[in-house]
Amino acid sequence: MGHYQRLLTVVDLRQRHSAALQRAAVLARESDAALHVLACIEPPWSWPLLEHEVRDKTRDGFLLEARQQLDAQCGPLRHQGLNVTSQVIWAADPHAEILRYVEEMQPDVVLKDVEQVSELRRTFTTPLDWQLLRDCAAPLHLVGEGGHAHPKRIAAAVDTASDKTPDSPLNRRIVEAANTLALQCDAELHLVHAFDPMAVFLGDFSGFSASWADLAGDLQASERSDFLHFADECGVPQDRRHFLLGPPTLTLVEFTREVGIDVLVMGRIQRRGLQRYVGNTTEHLLYQMPGSVLAIRPETT
Template identity: 45%
Template sequence: MSQYQRLLLIINPTQRHSHAIAHAAALARASGASLHIAALMRSLDTLWLLEEGDRKQARESYLQDHRDWLKAQVEDLHGQGLAVTMEVAWADDMQQDILDHVVEMQPDLLIKQIEHEPRLKRAFFTPLDWHLLRHCPIPVYLIGGNGGVLPRNVVAAVEVSDTKPADNELNDRIIHEASSLALQCDAELHLLYACDISAAFLENIGGAGLTLADLTRELRKDLEKSFLELAERFGVPADCRHFIRGQPVSVLSEFAHAQEVDVIVMGRNQSRGLAKLVGSTIEHILYQAPCSVLAV
């Protein structure tokens, strides 16, 4: 049985050039899942200039135009044999409205196009996509890139420097989610770990007379051993295992560019302290990797 039975796609109907519907429909077709498309729109700021009666009529007319457009898209998907439902509505609080939809519908996956907010705006306001990554109780599939509607190369990005049970469990979930997606889409699965050994981390280890270079070498060997054991346990072929030195965001972004990756599957950790202000690895990947991101 497929891991996906019900998919929820959130779209902005004013962006009719987006390939989000085609992408979500292809995933629904591959997994045999039903698909609900929720077209949510923020209120129009200019309508307050109109009289109340005119404002109400303008809102309804605007909504109906988008409803007619989406209905045509859904009817086309029905003709392809897909089980698709739809709604078009105003959203006074976009973040909360999306989360309310998730709680009410209980889908297996939330799908949404990535919104690339300017750097200056991100410095003062938390982007909607970051809010969803931090608070959505189900996996979040954020669509990026301009490739085919179904992924052909899927990368499971794991973390082996932590050995806590919760971290090991998260690695298992990441690989399970990535392998299931790859299987459903007939895609190739890769396993990647970005080995970033900072001097600050090494200073806390204790040297026992070893030099910094010795400590770095020994730690790297231990991490690579853990990575290979994880890959072996899940049966990942040798040529699909990637232990790469470097900072995670840079490594993942460069690998995605070089290998034409379609989806990176990563884990979500609750942000704390400074990390909550500057954003986690997965949050920054949204703005640097040329592909989609599936957050577990």
């Protein structure tokens, strides 16, 4: 992956400040990329109850106000010399419209603000961010309010367990995406892997005579060795390698806070069978991390 050429940023005009747009401006400036800003306006809940003529006037009024708001946000970026285009669309299904734009535009990265959704609401509905994590074909950069607009530290979170092939295509794609972002932002690049000893206890090892502690210790040593070997191949300095112990979500959140990571680059796997656990790690990190997530999808065959 070379320098970015096309960036797509999805903004929510209900928010007065867009961290995603600020991050996109930084990336566009550093890579001289074209930036397209998209705002989706959803019909109000009362839309089906309105008369057709009233619907047209209401829609036109919403769109006019939205275009003015979007121009107010994009205008300063254009004055800075950035190549910025913008568009407001009326979308009953923002998820489908965003995917359509991604397919047509083929952006190098899609940027969007993390939508703060309560745990109760997530129980009954699927947040738009989660839908995009599962379906968006392009790298998805979900930007939180914390961290620097211009990233200072970027971490590639890889899974180098022996049974999952340390030198896997997804691990390589994660490191490549993290390195590209780090180079364009002149940021530090870190490499991180989380090993959960409890996963050994929860697994089915009934055929082993060794104790749980011995087995967990052996697996930890093996995974650490695989991780360090992968870090050697990637040329990551010793002080930027992080082998963490504990549940991935909790340890990665704590790691990003302690080290001051602005962007955590992770893989995302479609939710099928046991792979749902991996997907949940990325999804739930959105609401706990102080910084941002860049989610990389495996190559489709």
